[in-house]
Amino acid sequence: MxxxxxxxxxxxxxxxxxxxxxxxxxxxxxxxxxxxxxxxxxxxxxxxxxxxxxxxxxxxxxxxxxxxxxxxxxxxxxxxxxxxxxxxxxxxxxxxxxxxxxxxxxxxxxxxxxxxxxxxxxxxxxxxxxxxxxxxxxxxxxxxxxxxxxxxxxxxxxxxxxxxxxxxxxxxxxxxxxxxxxxxxxxxxxxxxxxxxxxxxxxxxxxxxxxxxxxxxxxxxxxxxxxxxxxxxxxxxxxxxxxxxGGNDAAIILPDVDVDAVAEQIFFGAFYNSAQVCVATKRLYAHEAIYDRLRDRLHALARQAKVGDGLEQGSEFGPIQNAAQFARVTELLESARAEGLAVLDGGAVPDKGYFVPLTIVDNPPESARVVQEEAFGPILPMMRWSDLDEVIARANDSLYGLAGAVWSADVGQAVGIAHRLETGTVWINQNLQNTPFTPLAGHKQxxxxxxxxxxxxxxxxxxxxxxxxxxx
CATH class of the missing domain: 3.40.605.10 (Aldehyde Dehydrogenase; Chain A, domain 1)
Structure with a gap:
């Protein structure tokens, strides 16, 4: 064959x-x-x-x-x-x-x-x-x-x-x-x-x-x-x-996390498959006490990551899969720059093909397109929060309800937050997990x-x- x-x-x-x-x-x-x-x-x-x-x-x-x-x-x-x-x-x-x-x-x-x-x-x-x-x-x-x-x-x-x-x-x-x-x-x-x-x-x-x-x-x-x-x-x-x-999945990061211990998991939960994952983290809410450290750590990972042809040795992230999606993602990124948002670029990508740098948008307003729309590409909006009730409300303020994540050293508190999120799946201190024995059910749209x-x-x-x- x-x-x-x-x-x-x-x-x-x-x-x-x-x-x-x-x-x-x-x-x-x-x-x-x-x-x-x-x-x-x-x-x-x-x-x-x-x-x-x-x-x-x-x-x-x-x-x-x-x-x-x-x-x-x-x-x-x-x-x-x-x-x-x-x-x-x-x-x-x-x-x-x-x-x-x-x-x-x-x-x-x-x-x-x-x-x-x-x-x-x-x-x-x-x-x-x-x-x-x-x-x-x-x-x-x-x-x-x-x-x-x-x-x-x-x-x-x-x-x-x-x-x-x-x-x-x-x-x-x-x-x-x-x-x-x-x-x-x-x-x-x-x-x-x-x-x-x-x-x-x-x-x-x-x-x-x-x-x-x-x-x-x-x-x-x-x-x-x-x-x-x-x-x-x-x-x-x-x-x-x-x-x-579709989904516009939110992850809430509590102030008690060990940033160095969780940053890489959060990073891959957002950018795996060049963020072309329906249940990827697409809105990242980090508590103000650890926001700067986590942002800087994620940006460093984005700059270090090798984006390239999947058949080349060492490639960790590939291209956007098709021309139409590439055009949508690049237009959304250009829109963020035009709005004056703080765009943190990842490492260099090949000139040929449908490649987009792994990108973090630093604390955009909730009304920004990069927050409201599902990019389905490597653009991660990262937002500060200080009040737990408010950030849960922000996470739930979406037409979508596919998946979400909570990161905390206090698993009991995280479970309580999980029950308040309006999604079919919630991961605690993990992400992108599915099993053949566990239902995946999208809420809302x-x-x-x-x-x-x-x-x-x-x-x-x-x-x-x-x-x-x-x-x-």
């Missing part, structure tokens, strides 16, 4: 060339390096029909057998970590050692989700009757995956959907289709035809999928603006939906529904209550 060429879609267990093609750009150079297939409406219909044909047999396959196939899929992906990781760097941009972490993380996710099983719930058991609640698969799932974590977030959808007995048509981002296409090629060896179909295409393919009547559910990860359009499309025939959307954990697995099912009489 060649991971550097021959990219095909997977429809009904077979390789399929696209009706058209699209160029795939290496963000470290800004130049195309591969060509991917682009599906048309007829090919989408073929994928949906294949998934619909496969659904009855897959639903009837015992749970343990479905789990075993997911475990075999995990093994295959893990065995091809090196090939997939090199391809990942070229299309996504992240440094190679971190790319390997994502490939292995996806394998881990498949393996761990395969260990889960939804129990039968008994709501009544009396001499007269027994009431059981079972969970049944929905049918064909439409999965739409973003470009920032294209392999891991595909696994977040594939594993629970298929384990629960659904079939799937998955669309990777047009910016990062190649690893998904190659994983589809790999998994033809272990999954029955039609169970997992992978189609690629441009911006027109997503709306075609969300409007398609053959899907029972849409699982979408992306921006809040696009999520609203997905929700509108799903409403026309009442498709089930799970939306994991950060999402609809749940991914991961038992709650996330149930999102791909519908309950059925069975009333069973006893005796005569």
């Amino acid at each position: 060649d991971f550097t060429a021959d990219y095909t879609m997977t429809i009904d267990g077979a390789p399929v060339a696209g009706a058209g093609t699209m160029a795939v750009i290496n963000p470290a150079s800004g130049e195309p390096f591969a060509t991917a297939p682009a599906a048309d409406a007829a090919q989408l219909d073929a994928a949906v029909n294949a998934a619909r044909r496969a659904f009855p047999g897959w639903k009837a396959t015992p749970w343990a057998e479905r789990a075993a196939m997911l475990t075999a899929a995990a093994k295959l992906i893990f065995e091809h970590t090196d090939e997939l990781a090199r391809l990942f760097v070229r299309e996504q941009g992240r440094p190679l050692h971190l790319a390997k972490g994502e490939i292995q993380g996806a394998s881990f996710w498949l393996r761990q989700v395969a260990k889960q099983q939804i129990p039968v719930e008994v709501t009544e058991d009396t001499p007269e009757r027994r009431i059981e609640v079972h969970h049944e698969p929905l049918g064909v799932v439409c999965a739409i995956v973003p470009w920032n974590f294209p392999v891991l977030l595909a696994a977040w959808k594939i594993a629970p959907a298929l384990l629960a007995g659904n079939t799937m048509v998955l669309k990777p981002s047009p910016f990062t289709p190649l690893c998904s296409l190659k994983i589809g090629e790999l998994l033809r060896q272990v999954l029955p035809p039609g169970v997992l179909n992978i189609v690629s295409g441009g911006d027109e393919l997503g709306p075609m999928m969300t409007a398609h009547p053959g899907f029972a559910k849409i699982s979408f990860t992306g921006s809040t603006a696009t999520g609203k359009r997905v929700m509108e499309a799903a409403s026309r025939d009442l498709k089930r939906i799970t939306l994991e959307l 950060s999402g609809f529904g749940v991914e991961n954990g038992m709650d996330g697995l149930k999102e791909f099912t519908q309950p059925k209550a069975i009333f069973i009489p006893k005796g005569g």
Whole structure:
């Protein structure tokens, strides 16, 4: 199997060339390096029909057998970590050692989700009757995956959907289709035809999928603006939906922290993957007593960090993934300078490609665009605070509620603050942590529904209550 060429879609267990093609750009150079297939409406219909044909047999396959196939899929992906990781760097941009972490993380996710099983719930058991609640698969799932974590977030959808007995048509981002296409090629060896179909295409393919009547559910990860359009499309025939959307996540740093001990963790919680992480720290509130020391330490880390091509040895941070996002991030940075904000630049970045320095904006007002908008790039606004109630109110003053963090030597106090934050996830003295067994649920406009954990697995099912009489 060649991971550097021959990219095909997977429809009904077979390789399929696209009706058209699209160029795939290496963000470290800004130049195309591969060509991917682009599906048309007829090919989408073929994928949906294949998934619909496969659904009855897959639903009837015992749970343990479905789990075993997911475990075999995990093994295959893990065995091809090196090939997939090199391809990942070229299309996504992240440094190679971190790319390997994502490939292995996806394998881990498949393996761990395969260990889960939804129990039968008994709501009544009396001499007269027994009431059981079972969970049944929905049918064909439409999965739409973003470009920032294209392999891991595909696994977040594939594993629970298929384990629960659904079939799937998955669309990777047009910016990062190649690893998904190659994983589809790999998994033809272990999954029955039609169970997992992978189609690629441009911006027109997503709306075609969300409007398609053959899907029972849409699982979408992306921006809040696009999520609203997905929700509108799903409403026309009442498709089930799970939306994991944007965030403007706040971290609150209390005055009792050891700045030297926590600065590096806070730094990577903000800038990992060049800050293209939905749950990254995007607003940093540091108490006035330690503000200057923490700011200076973070700025020093930003100046020391090596930003460059992910295939170059020593690179810690890669480029912005695509030209459109690069333009948005650079415009936001230019706006901050135009507003007269104190912009602390990181180290030098390559001239070629979509690179942006790791940047800290020093104590901007809450009304500044860099505070109000999700940059989804390496621009971190850092603000002073002195009153705890006020800073909690500032953190909560957002349309978003995806994740947040509290840093303190007093864990009990931090837990109390966590309960007051209006987010689906709060980390204490840590960040960027998720597990296959823990739900990720966006509050406010950060999402609809749940991914991961038992709650996330149930999102791909519908309950059925069975009333069973006893005796005569």
